[in-house]
Amino acid sequence: MTRTSADSVLSLMDQRLVAALQWDGRLTAERAARVLGLSPATVRRRLRALDTDGVMRVVISPVARPRNGGSAGALFLRIRVLRGKLDTIVAALAAREDIPFIDVTTSGDEIFAIARTEPGSRDPLVFRQLPSTQAVTSLESATILHVFRLTSEWRHQVLTAPERAALSKGEPAPGASPSGSPGPYGVDTDGVEQSLIDALIPDARLTAAALAARTGHPETTVRRRLTQLAAQGRLITQVLVDPRRLGLPIDAKLLLHVPPDHLTAAGQALADHPSVHGAFATSGPANLHAAAYFPDLTSLYGFLSRDLVGLGITHVETAVVSRAAKRPSVPVRPVPSR
Helix, strand or coil: CCCCCCCCCHHHHHHHHHHHHHHHCCCCCCHHHHHHHHCHHHHHHHHHHHCCCCCCCCCCCCHHHHCCCHHHCCEEEEEECCCCCCHHHHHHHHHCCCCCEEEECCCCCEEEEECCCCCCCCHHHHHHHCCCCEEEEEEEEEEEEEEEEEEHHHCCCCCCCCHHHHCCCCCCCCCCCCCCCCCCCCCCHHHHHHHHHHHCCCCCCCCCHHHHHHHCCCEEEEEHHHHHHHHHHCCCEEEHHHEEHHCCCEEEEEEEEECHHHHHHHHHHHHHHHCCCEEEEEEECEEEEEEEECCHHHHHHHHHHCCCHHHHHHHCEEEEEEEEEEECCCCCCCCCCC
């Protein structure tokens, strides 16, 4: 079989498999075959190929991790740097464990990042390290106050309504808080659950037998705990795949100004839009941040000129991402720029 080039759009069958895993990251080949009308052998073969080629990984979403998890309280960072210093600053940020997301925009001197931090803290990175770096020309930070949509909740729109319904049975409602969550930084857990989540972080599709071998827990215990975590909405998976492989090469960051009486409605409307993979109420003048995927710039223009109308938005600033420099867990093989 001919290996596909790293920048090619996946076949519709492979895109549908990716979308099915977005609904259920631990979906078995047999169930996927039943829902998608394929043979189990075909599903296994294509999943192996996607994994071997580094096209896709299924990981545990950061918001599901009991340690250093959650999103509310984290900081959005917008960093502008001197020309020629971009790669140096990106590399320094990427080396930090408290920076799970880094995007570089098409301006060539601008970085968007998310920093995990305690709410209200004077984070050394923001208050001392970045401001004292000569290569940094400006720094803006905004605290995430409320989450409307997370990337782990975004679904590629290539499945039929009956297929989505079949895959979503038993899935917690998008945005629902995990059962027993004490606050924005994850959930209470014991040693067994923590060891299972740690083992699943780089590969959320590990079998119960493989997890038992890695953690030393009996397989029956592993199966029972996995079932409990899933039933409580605490086993949140995320498919890492370059959106360009899904035919969505435009990733736009939106910084919006919304009056307080429109903030909740506007945030929810964005969260419900099929293109939006992230929506957050934040501190600062741009009190609503969003991120969305599009097949082309025409679609982005249509979103700005039509879909945002009537939401009470008074100002919008748009930045297009040129490179996703860092994502949580196992990195997906980067697509070469053309």
